[in-house]
C-alpha cells in the first residue's frame with residue numbers, strides 16, 4: 001500500500017502539472033485578459049499566420065522556432081527535430097505562457113541565439129519568480145522576489161533569452177539583433193516601456209492593497225500609440241536648395257528588430273496644394289537613408305528568406321537612442337512651401353505580405369507615427 005502511494009506521488013511530481021495560462025485568471029483576472037491580447041499569448045503557429053507561413057515555407061518538417069514561439073511545449077526536443085509535429089495541445093496553444101515566463105531562473109547566452117533555464121518542469125508546487133515587494137502567500141504557487149542584483153524581473157534580463165539576437169544556422173548570418181552593442185541590454189529597461197504600471201492590484205482580491213500592477217499587453221509594432229513613440233522627427237531648411245531631416249530613435253533598441261518589418265520616413269514638399277517633391281518616387285526603398293528594412297540574398301544573389309541567407313542585400317538600421325541626419329537636395333524653395341515628414345510603419349513589408357498571402361488585418365495595416373511640418 002505504502003509503495004503504491006509512493007509511486008503515485010512520484011509519478012505526480014515527475015509529470016509536473018502544467019498550470020495553463022487560463023488557470024491564472026481565477027486570481028489574476030486583469031493580467032490574464034491583457035496577456036491574452038498580447039503577441040506572447042498568440043505566438044504559436046496556430047495563432048500567428050505570419051509565423052506559420054514562414055515556418056511552413058522554410059522548415060516544413062522540423063521546428064527549431066519552437067524554443068521561443070512555443071517554449072512551454074512537452075517534448076520540445078522532439079518537436080525541434082521533427083520527430084513530433086506541432087499539435088494543438090494546451091501547452092503549445094499557450095505560446096509564451098504565464099507559467100513559462102515566471103519560471104525563468106537564468107538566461108543561457110549563446111552565439112546563434114540565447115535560451116533559458118527554467119523550473120517549469122521541476123515538479124512540486126511551482127515557484128513564481130517576479131518583482132513584487134513582499135509578496136503575499138498564495139495556495140496555488142509559491143512566490144519568490146529575489147534581491148534586485150539577482151532578479152531577472154527587475155533588470156529586464158528576463159527578456160533576453162528570446163529577444164536578444166538570432167543568427168541563421170545555414171551561414172551564421174545575423175537575422176536580428178536587439179542592439180549593436182550586445183551588452184547594452186543591461187542598461188535598457190524593456191519592462192519600463194513595455195509593461196507600463198496601471199492602477200489597481202495584481203490579484204482579484206487585493207489583500208496587500210497594492211495600487212499599481214504591471215500591464216501585460218506588451219504593446220509594440222501593432223499599436224498606434226507605441227509607433228508614435230518610436231522616433232522623433234525634425235526638419236530644418238539649410239539653404240534654398242537643401243533641407244535636413246533628423247531621425248531620433250527614442251527606443252531602448254534598434255529601430256528595426258524583426259527583419260521583415262518596414263519602417264520609413266516619407267518627406268514631401270507641397271506648393272499651392274500640389275506635391276512638387278518627394279524623397280522617393282514609387283518605393284520607399286529608393287531612399288536607403290530613411291527606410292529601415294533588411295533583405296537577404298543567397299550565394300547567387302537571389303533574394304531569399306532569412307534561414308537560407310548567406311548575405312545581405314539591403315540593410316538600414318539605427319541603434320539605441322541614436323540620431324541620424326539626412327540632407328536632401330530639393331528644388332529651389334519658395335515662401336509658402338510646406339515641408340512635411342511622417343513616420344510610417346508596417347508589421348510586414350507589403351510586398352512580402354502579398355507574397356505570403358497574409359489576411360490578418362493587424363499585420364497588413366499601415367501605422368502612422370511622428371509627423372512634422374515646416375512652413376516656409
Ligand code: HEC
Nearest residue numbers: 024028031032035040096097098101130131153202213214
Ligand atoms: C513575457 C514574460 C511574461 C509573461 C508571458 C507573463 N508575465 Fe507576469 N510579469 C512579467 C514581468 C517581467 C513582471 C515584472 C514587472 C514589473 O516588475 O514591472 C511580471 C509581473 C507579474 C506579476 C506581479 C505583479 C505585477 O506587478 O504585475 C504577476 C501577478 C504576474 N506577472 C502574473 C502573470 C500572469 C497571470 C500571466 C499570464 C496571464 C503573466 N504574468 C504572463 C513577465 C511575464
Ligand code: HEC
Nearest residue numbers: 048050051054055064065068113114161162163166257258
Ligand atoms: C531565439 C528566439 C526565437 C527563435 C528561435 C525564433 N523566433 Fe521568431 N520571434 C522571436 C521574437 C522575440 C519575436 C518578436 C520580435 C519582434 O517583434 O521584433 C519573433 C517574431 C517572429 C515573427 C513576426 C511575428 C509577427 O506576427 O509579428 C515571425 C514571422 C517569426 N518570428 C518567425 C520565426 C520562424 C519561422 C522561426 C524559426 C525558423 C523563428 N521565428 C524562430 C523569437 C524567436
Ligand code: HEC
Nearest residue numbers: 019024027098099128130131132135136138140143144145
Ligand atoms: C488562487 C489564487 C491564485 C492563482 C490561481 C494564481 N495566483 Fe499568482 N498570486 C496569487 C497571490 C495571492 C499573489 C500575491 C499577490 C501580492 O502579493 O500582491 C500572487 C503572486 C503572483 C506573482 C508575483 C510573484 C512575485 O514574487 O513577484 C506571480 C508572478 C504570479 N502570481 C503568477 C501566477 C501565474 C503565472 C499563475 C497561473 C499559472 C498564478 N499566479 C495563479 C494568487 C494566485
Ligand code: HEC
Nearest residue numbers: 159163188189190193220221226227229230251252257258
Ligand atoms: C524607451 C522605451 C523602450 C525601451 C526601453 C524598449 N522598447 Fe521596445 N519598443 C518601444 C516602442 C515605442 C516600440 C514600438 C515602435 C516600433 O515597433 O517601431 C517598441 C517595439 C518593440 C518590439 C517590436 C518591434 C519590431 O520592429 O518588431 C519589440 C519586440 C520590443 N520593442 C522589445 C523590447 C525589448 C526586449 C526591450 C529591452 C531590451 C525593449 N523593447 C526596450 C519602446 C521601448
Ligand code: HEC
Nearest residue numbers: 039043048068069071158159162190194218219220221222
Ligand atoms: C520565451 C520567449 C520570450 C520571452 C521570455 C519574452 N518574449 Fe517577447 N516575444 C516572444 C515572441 C516569440 C514574440 C512574437 C510572437 C509573435 O508575434 O508570433 C514576442 C513578442 C513581443 C512583443 C510584441 C512585438 C510586436 O509584435 O510588436 C513585445 C513588445 C515583447 N515581446 C516584449 C518582451 C519583453 C519586454 C519581454 C521581457 C519582459 C519579453 N518580450 C519576453 C518571445 C518572448
